Amino acid sequence: MSEPQTDPLTTVLDGRWAEIRQAARAHVADFADVRAPGDLGIEAHRAQVLEQLQSLAKTDLPALGFDAQYGGKADVGGAVTAFGMLGFGDLSLMVKAGVQWGLFGGAVQLLGTARHHERYLRQIMSLDLLGCFAMTEHGHGSDVQHLRTTATYEDGSFVINTPDASAKKEYIGNAARDGEMAVVFAQLITGGESRGVHAFVVPIRVPGVTIEDCGRKAGLNGVDNGRLSFDHVRVPREALLNRFGDVAGDGTYSSPIESDNRRFFTMLGTLIRGRVSVAGSAGAATERALTLAVRYAEGRRQFFKPGGDEVVLLDYLAHQRKLLPALAKSYGLHFAQEDLVGKLNDLGSDAPEEEQRELEARAAGLKAVATWHATSTIQTAREACGGAGYLAENLLADLKADTDVFTTFEGDNTVLLQLVAKGLLTSYKEYFEELSPVAVARFVVEQFVDSVREKAPMLRGADADALLDCDWQRKMFEEREEHVIDSLARRLRKAGEAPFDTFNAAQDHVLRAGRAHVERLVLESFAARADDPLLSKVCDLYALSSIEADRAWFMEHGRLTPSGSKAVTAAVNKLCAELRPDARRLVDAFAVPEQFLAAPMLDELA
Structure with a gap:
């Protein structure tokens, strides 16, 4: 039997990444028998989405956006297209996949350096390490430049701290149930001087980290959104994602971009x-x-x-x-x-x-x-x-x-x-x-x-x-x-x-x-x-x-x-x-x- 002919309009719509779109359509066919989100309670929905995420991890789709030397496919356009195709189905899966491989994995790849890539990227792609993207705070959403979480360098390590209730990390996908680590955005302080917002990889299932479940939302209840607070949590100096700014053992700060303001916008620009x-x-x-x-x-x-x-x-x-x-x-x-x-x-x-x-x-x-x-x-x-x-x-x-x-x-x-x-x-x-x-x-x-x-x-x-x-x-x-x-x-x-x-x-x-x-x-x-x-x-x-x-x-x-x-x-x-x-x-x-x-x-x- 011959293959059904594709409508020429579909060919135009599928465009440059047609093969990626076709592969994504074929894979989501595996989700045909899952229960509709509206028929599930929150925990059952979250479990179903995690199971679907694990199914995706066995395909080539998560690897598309990562560097080839760490097992990726180095196809940024293909990665974005594939995630977009998830919008045809349960959007909780799209969001959870986006948090894991787009935001968490993307931040490690684009803001980190070889030491972070070698240690984390393969685990992120395979889902052996589930992570979060902890940028938004209760008091600061769009105004990222004035986040209040601090990362103070002292005695060879960074101390991550939530100074007040307005600095609590809010709406963090993967935090309430499944995430083990977060990329945390905080004000870097060294030698008594603030150098602006930087990103750090921080374990979240450790003493000093308080996790709250955001509970039922208007939608996307298959995503385990949570709140994170840090009570003087110590992480090693290497936890700093240091592509755009680094701190030496003696606390000296260095950056290839001299201006704090320009460095901040350059950092955010990599995360689009x-x-x-x-x-x-x-x-x-x-x-x-x-x-x-x-x-x-x-x-x-x-x-x-x-x-x-x-x-x-x-x-x-x-x-x-x-x-x-x-x-x-x-x-x-x-x-x-x-x-x-x-x-x-x-x-x-x-x-x-x-x-x-x-x-x-x-x-x-x-x-x-x-x-x-x-x-x-x-x-x-x-x-x-x-x-x-x-x-x-x-x-x-x-x-x-x-x-x-x-x-x-x-x-x-x-x-x-x-x-x-x-x-x-x-x-x-x-x-x-x-x-x-x-x-x-x-x-x-x-x-x-x-x-x-x-x-x-x-x-x-x-x-x-x-x-x-x-x-x-x-x-x-x-x-x-x-x-x-x-x-x-x-x-x-x-x-x-x-x-x-x-x-x-x-x-x-x-x-x-x-x-x-x-x-x-x-x-x-x-x-x-x-x-x-x-x-x-x-x-x-x-x-x-x-x-x-x-x-x-x-x-x-x-x-x-x-x-x-x-x-x-x-x-x-x-x-x-x-x-x-x-x-x-x-x-x-x-x-x-x-x-x-x-x-x-x-x-x-x-």
Whole structure:
């Protein structure tokens, strides 16, 4: 019997790491008979996830992201892709795998040196050593630079200490039940001087470490999150992950990076794999939810046509409006994620600092937009399935609960979009620092030159054909981004003696700049793959539904007339109707393993 043919859309979606995606799909088939998370108590769920993790450890997937000399495969892109594919199933497994091999293992590999690699990496890959990533504290989540846990060098070793309740390590995956060691982020103090946040490998099942179980959460209850406190716990000097900073036996501190501030951001920049993986997993969970909702909408009927049959849900424009623009955006985010993973894989650890910062900003922005999209779209999919979507047996309830925290872990989305905007503003740095008349005059001249450059033609109602012009769409996204960043730069340049107040008052502007940048990147990634007529139409829907969602801005800034705005809405409606016959094919192309789509609400329609 011949092998079933792969849909060309799936081939495009699987992209560069198609073999990794196919292997991951094949392996999760082994999990078809496990009990659904909603049917399990916390301890049974945790035990099941650990068993699945042990099954993964027997495959090549955990080794993908580690150095070949320690038994790894040195395929960073493949590792991130594989973890993202776990988002099709029980997200507790994805998170626990991400903690073990992405965060804990990644920190040892990327922040440590040969002595740590030789001692720990093989054990981490094989699961002989289960670990945690202890960064977040009760009082400091996003503000990592001001963590309060201390690591004081004295008498040849470091003393790890939790000075007060606000310094307690919080929400630490693997800590409550299974973890044996943690990478602990703490303020390094030697010779009475603080050298900023560094990372240490610390055993946690030892005297002096207090572990509390976080208990039941809104979702992800297969992950044993815990709280860690340290009461003057001694670890050897070699416990310091010393790639970016080291302490000699006599307490002398040294680092290849002189600036404490730059060292801190360089250290954090090496750890973006987790953030990229979360974006990929959020995308997979969203694709699963859309597959469920579209399949349901293709079979469920509600209300009769006059003198005719009951109407299939997806034949209603309102239902198409719920699902198809979200589906188009999921395609765009999928391709943008593929490009991001490619950059992460190819950049290398010795990349110029400017390229590294650009990668970090892109990862931050895509994580924010992808996880917000997951939260919104999974809720929409639940609503689109009515009461059936609210039943745990139909899978969407767990998807809602499990992905909700994605918007705040691996970086709070609001903070991440500000990071993106700050990166975009670096080209204006000279104007913030040099307020001389010459600098002001040069800035004004450059703004005038920009204002007379060729712009996308203003769209009026009679120009509806221009809507499907990819160049026009791209210019609309580009001009919005440029205008928002330029006006933000001018606004912040007036900071004077109160820079915090000025920045705080402009936070809405800052967030708009970050979002406009990411939406432009998504469009570029999508358009680069839109040669196929169907994909081209889906790309049009992404572009125009995005413009429609922000049409107030485009009208306020003279890029759309009122009649042009109406034409955008009409075009979105038309595209939804034209894509309706292809909706099932578009979601099936994600190739979500069928065992993760086994919902009784779909069986009833068969």
